Amino acid sequence: MYLPRHFEEQRPEALHDLIDKHPLGMLVTHGSDGLDANHVPFELDAGEGPHGVLRAHVARNNPLWQNVAQGDEVLVVFRAQDAYISPNWYPSKHEAHKQVPTWNYRVVHAHGRITVHDDERHVRGLVARLTRRHEADQPRPWKMGDAPPEYIDTMLKSIVGLEIAVERLVGKYKLSQNREARDRLSAAQALIGQGDSELGEAMRAAGPPA
Template identity: 45%
Template sequence: MSTTPPARPASLYVPRSNLMDPDDVRPFVDAVATAQLVTVGEDGVPDATFLPVLWQGDRLLGHLARANGHWRRIVDGSAALAVVTGPDAYVSPSWYASKAEHGKVVPTWNYSVVHLRGRVVVHDDAAWVRGLVTALTDRHEQPRPEPWALTDAPADYVDKNLRPIVGVELVVASVEAKAKLSQNRSDEDRAGVATGLVADGRAPEGLVAP
């Protein structure tokens, strides 16, 4: 009889104190707007590609370069993981106010991350890719005083530049979100981390819990 324990679904380790507020998850992904797409081909070899993304409804949309063999190794409908990461920073124990009190402090790392899991589909379709690139462009250009639009470029030039990319769509089945921002430390320690980050030339926003 096998003594191997049953396989458990992969999950992100998230202590209760580091749970990201559910209302913050979509805005976080929208603000980062990129992800590492991780898939495993039929040969069991994993692939990962950094790509711009849009999260619309239960779909995470992106595109890869046609020259990138990753998309050819994706099995339509297979499991995939998209990893969205925010700011991260080393935290020195010397920044904690409690260091002077008892010295029982150690280094750590602060960061935020969202894991989106589901099934992935490749879209080698010109109209689908055009729609995605238009939506991505509009999303990033909209805040600008004079937004650039896909239609600003000659149509044949746009067509030429769309041919070298392929679309991917992750049908999101689960979302896990972690914000490790010194929530387990005292107000004084968190203030020390914020001061230390500024001294290191880093903005503390998004790296230390309020």
């Protein structure tokens, strides 16, 4: 990934926070059938290992888990909100007319080694944790015990667990840090005004180039 210094995000807590808030990752593998990409919701255990551990599951019918070998290197891409940035939002554009459009975004690339867990106990725990996390805000959170045990047993047999020991995290936060503060803040306000508040607030909080 092309990474100019002023867009580089190195703080582990910031990278983990993006993954936690945007858990649907694009898992890129290079297995026996060549390159493949799967979109999978991940659970992050930030406290395990030097950079954390990612856990997920895929359908047993998905060839992914059979096309990779234990310990293969993989890449998981996590992306937060992104948006088009109009040069009309920069005050400096109206003075010198020397600005062009761009696109702002925040992404984290997690590089690591994959392990496949074809084990009912492992996937049961994983699904239970994912369910508790994502059902927490519901008025009546669904839990695995709400379904007949034999049905849950059948469903668990149809999935396979994945675990990725993260070896390196690379963050790119393209938030107009290379612009004048007034241009960055004006564009942030324009985004917030059109409903892109997450990215707009991130731009507000971004500092100037290092």
